[in-house]
Amino acid sequence: MPFSDTLLFRFGIIADPQYAAIAPNAAMDRYYTNSLAKLAEAIEVFNGEELSFVMTLGDVIDGIWESFDDILPVYEKLRHENLFLLGNHDFAVPAQHLASVSARVGLPSPYYAFSCRGWRFVVLNGNEVSTSAPPEGHPYRELAAERLAALAATGAINAHRWNASLSDEQFAWLAAQLDAAGAARERVIVMNHYPVYPPNEHDMWDRERIIDLISGHDNAVAYFCGHNHVGNYGKTGGCHFVNFKGMVDTETENTFAIVEVFEGRLEIRGFGREESRTLAL
Numbered sequence: 001m002p003f004s005d006t007l008l009f010r011f012g013i014i015a016d017p018q019y020a021a022i023a024p025n026a027a028m029d030r031y032y033t034n035s036l037a038k039l040a041e042a043i044e045v046f047n048g049e050e051l052s053f054v055m056t057l058g059d060v061i062d063g064i065w066e067s068f069d070d071i072l073p074v075y076e077k078l079r080h081e082n083l084f085l086l087g088n089h090d091f092a093v094p095a096q097h098l099a100s101v102s103a104r105v106g107l108p109s110p111y112y113a114f115s116c117r118g119w120r121f122v123v124l125n126g127n128e129v130s131t132s133a134p135p136e137g138h139p140y141r142e143l144a145a146e147r148l149a150a151l152a153a154t155g156a157i158n159a160h161r162w163n164a165s166l167s168d169e170q171f172a173w174l175a176a177q178l179d180a181a182g183a184a185r186e187r188v189i190v191m192n193h194y195p196v197y198p199p200n201e202h203d204m205w206d207r208e209r210i211i212d213l214i215s216g217h218d219n220a221v222a223y224f225c226g227h228n229h230v231g232n233y234g235k236t237g238g239c240h241f242v243n244f245k246g247m248v249d250t251e252t253e254n255t256f257a258i259v260e261v262f263e264g265r266l267e268i269r270g271f272g273r274e275e276s277r278t279l280a281l
Contacts, residue, residue, distance in 0.1 A: 012054035015226030016246035020062035057226035058087025058193030087193035130164030198234035
């Protein structure tokens with residue numbers, strides 16, 4: 001029996017605004033202050049659509065704590081549910097603020113899941129075991145240094161301090177979410193700041209175990225991320241891995257997307273530099 005072609009729901013995607021009131025980095029083509037206007041433009045488009053929510057895939061700011069005071073009011077103009085996950089630049093703030101970053105953007109917890117019309121969205125905290133996000137003295141900082149050193153010893157292309165990994169506890173939680181979604185006959189979209197596939201220097205340190213877990217669940221149909229600002233795409237194990245492009249990049253060109261969910265496919269409608277894609281399920 002063919003899939004229904006009825007639109008189930010749609011949602012918005014923003015990746016890496018990375019706002020800060022600082023001079024641009026021309027060598028990296030990053031224009032930090034311009035993200036306020038780009039974000040406002042994206043929100044104007046989103047407000048003209050019927051969306052279930054809008055997700056920002058991390059790097060809301062670029063390490064200056066006060067930047068939240070400038071960019072969060074722009075998000076308040078959004079008429080849809082506004083959701084966040086966090087990236088490495090969100091945690092590049094002074095040490096006294098590290099424990100407060102999640103609360104500053106209103107996260108219910110550092111990682112969480114929710115359902116929408118028979119689909120489950122699993123939102124990861126990719127920064128959990130890293131050299132920057134855990135508060136000073138936290139055991140995850142020491143574990144991160146050990147994991148990074150071990151990965152670097154293998155010559156891995158993603159052995160960089162700007163990447164990170166999941167704790168074993170969060171990895172087990174992800175597995176439990178995938179199993180529970182399967183039991184509930186829900187399809188799953190995993191969302192994270194960091195990519196895991198195709199192989200890239202921006203990938204999670206523990207990319208292999210994440211890919212193996214997701215690929216082992218037929219109901220996991222997509223993995224959406226940011227972090228690698230040029231974007232990327234790959235498919236393995238029946239799951240589409242989409243790396244959305246960074247809003248902070250380029251002086252004038254914007255990038256964001258609307259994802260339309262059908263029973264048999266996902267339609268990504270790209271704006272600006274973001275590519276449009278049809279993802280068959």
